[in-house]
Structures are given as C-alpha cells and as structure tokens.
Amino acid sequence: xxxxxxxIPVEGVGEATERSLWEAGVTTWDEFxxxxxxxxxxDRIEAFIDRASDRLADDDARFFREAFPSxxxxxxxxxxxxxxCFLDIETTGLDQDRHDVTVVGLHTxxxxxxxxxxxxxxxxRLQRHLDDANLxxxxxxKRFDVPFLESxxxxxxxxxxxxxxxxxxxLGLTGGLKAIxxxxxxxxxxxxxxxEDAVRLWREYERGDDGALDTLVSYNRDDTENxxxxxxxxxxxxxxxxxxxxx
Numbered sequence: 001x002x003x004x005x006x007x008i009p010v011e012g013v014g015e016a017t018e019r020s021l022w023e024a025g026v027t028t029w030d031e032f033x034x035x036x037x038x039x040x041x042x043d044r045i046e047a048f049i050d051r052a053s054d055r056l057a058d059d060d061a062r063f064f065r066e067a068f069p070s071x072x073x074x075x076x077x078x079x080x081x082x083x084x085c086f087l088d089i090e091t092t093g094l095d096q097d098r099h100d101v102t103v104v105g106l107h108t109x110x111x112x113x114x115x116x117x118x119x120x121x122x123x124x125r126l127q128r129h130l131d132d133a134n135l136x137x138x139x140x141x142k143r144f145d146v147p148f149l150e151s152x153x154x155x156x157x158x159x160x161x162x163x164x165x166x167x168x169x170x171l172g173l174t175g176g177l178k179a180i181x182x183x184x185x186x187x188x189x190x191x192x193x194x195x196e197d198a199v200r201l202w203r204e205y206e207r208g209d210d211g212a213l214d215t216l217v218s219y220n221r222d223d224t225e226n227x228x229x230x231x232x233x234x235x236x237x238x239x240x241x242x243x244x245x246x247x
Contacts, residue, residue, distance in 0.1 A: 001235070001243040002078045003056060004028045009067040010048045012041055022243070029053060059083070061134035065160045073160040074167050076135055077235045080160075082109050085133035086227040089145045090198045090220050096151040102202045103216060104149070105224035108133070112225055114217045123153040136161045137231050139177045139223075164227065167234050171241070177223065177230075186229045188222040190215070 005027055007018045017037070026032055029049040034042035048067075055063040056079070064076050077084065086107040093099030104115040106129045113129065115121035126149065130136070138145050142163040149155050173180045181188065198219060204212035 001075055001239040003052070003064060003076055004030075005243055006068070006072070006075050007045060007048075008069065008072060009052070009064075010041075010045050012044060017041075027243075059134060061159045065158065068160065070161070071166060073135075073162045074235055074238060076160045077137075077162060077231060080134040083132075083134035084108065084137055084228075084231070085129060085135070086137045086224050086231070087141060087145060088138065088220060088223040088227065089148060090195075090202065090216060091148060092199055092202060094144075096148045101148060101152050102198075103220045105217075105220040107221075107224040107228060109228075112221055114220060116213070116217070123155060126153055127155045130155060130157055130159075133159055135159055137164060137227050138162075139164045139227060139230070162231065164230055164234055167238055168230075171234065171237050173234075177226070181226055181230065184230065184233050186226050186233070188226060190219055190222060193219045 005022075007013045007021055008015060021027075021032075021036060024033075024036055026036055029052070032045060032049060034046065036042075037045065052063070052067065059080075061076065061080055061083070065073070068075060088105045089101055090103040090105075091099050091101050100117060101121065102117045104121055104126060106113045106115070115125060136146075136157055136159055138161070140163065142161065146157055146161070150157075168174070168180055173183060175183075178188070178191070178194075193215075198216055201212040201216040201219070205216065
C-alpha cells in the first residue's frame, strides 16, 4: 500500500468512507472522481491531493507525519522503504532517569551502524542519522527507545514513526519482538540472548571484556536488521487486510 492510496488524512474521511472509495474503483489519488462524494468533501479531498502530491514529489516525509494518524504511518513504508531507518537501543535498565543507553543500532538498506557509549555514541551523530531518514521503524520505540534517546541526548524525531508493536497487535501478533519473529519465521544468529543478557554483556565489557561488547553489538544488529524483515511482513499483511480487501 502506498501513500497515494490513502484518503484518511482528509478531514471528514474515515476508514469507512475511504473503503467505499476503493470499492468504487477510486484506489489512487489520480482516480479520484468528485462525484463519488458530496461537494464539500470532494473539495477537501481535491485540496489534499494537490498539496500532498507536491509534498510527495519533494520527498517531504515530515508532511505525512502530521497528515496521517499515527496508527497509519505504516502506509508510508512502501514509498520511503529505501530511506527508512530501523532503530533499536540497548540500555543498562528500563528507567530513563537512572539508566544509560549503551548501544544504538541503526539499519538502513545496505548498511548497519552501531553507536557505542563512550566511543562514538553522541547526540550529533545520532541526530544526523535520524535527519537522514524519511521514516523511522522501531518495536516498542514510542514507549521506550525514542523517549530514552530524547531524555539522554535531546534528539528530535520529526519523520513518520512506525512502531511495529501496534500493527503487529492489529494482526494478532502479540508478545515481544523475538516471539513475533518466531511466529513469522524470522531467524536470528543468537536466539539464546535476551535483554537481560544485553545488560550483563555491557557490565562485562566495562570490566575489560571486549568480546562481550562484540557479542552485544551482534545481538543489537539482529534486533535492528530483523525489524526490516518484520516491517516487510507486517506491511504486506496489512496491505492485504486493509487495502487489497477493498479492491
């Protein structure tokens, strides 16, 4: 599903109206027929299409962060797939006021970067990675990763953010990231490691074990890169459930 299939950003157009448009054959902005809805709603839809078409041509992802309801940011994935940043962090605990960020993993198509505390993890580097993205994808990142980074580094996320935990729930996929990976057939190199191990590995590294840091970075890389495989799977399923069902 692409941004151009969506009409719900328009005031007065909910999912029911959008589906009725799809069922009438209006599946893209180019196919919009003003006679398919009332005149006032048609005016609003046409004004949105004009504005959004210009913004999409300019790759202005930030426009769609505000245009779409947050629960529908997944609809931006197909358009911005190649400019997506998949992000996962490791910390020394769950309390952002008492614990520290140890590793930030950032995956973009073709490249995975691990920023490590006391080495290369700085606010400037982190913000540059976020600024280069047109879409952010996390798992439980709205409640955990992003608030933690905002508190620790004062970074700003102003692109659409797809927290995969919520579309997974919509599809009946529940539990943590690793449980959902198993259910959807996504493999990882070290399935034996957990978040508790991530804390332990950092403490071992602090005591001088460089191999522990290598293992921690590898664990984080699994988390980060598997987000891409999960995003592909989830958006494909949502496309079938939400959009294709309306064809």
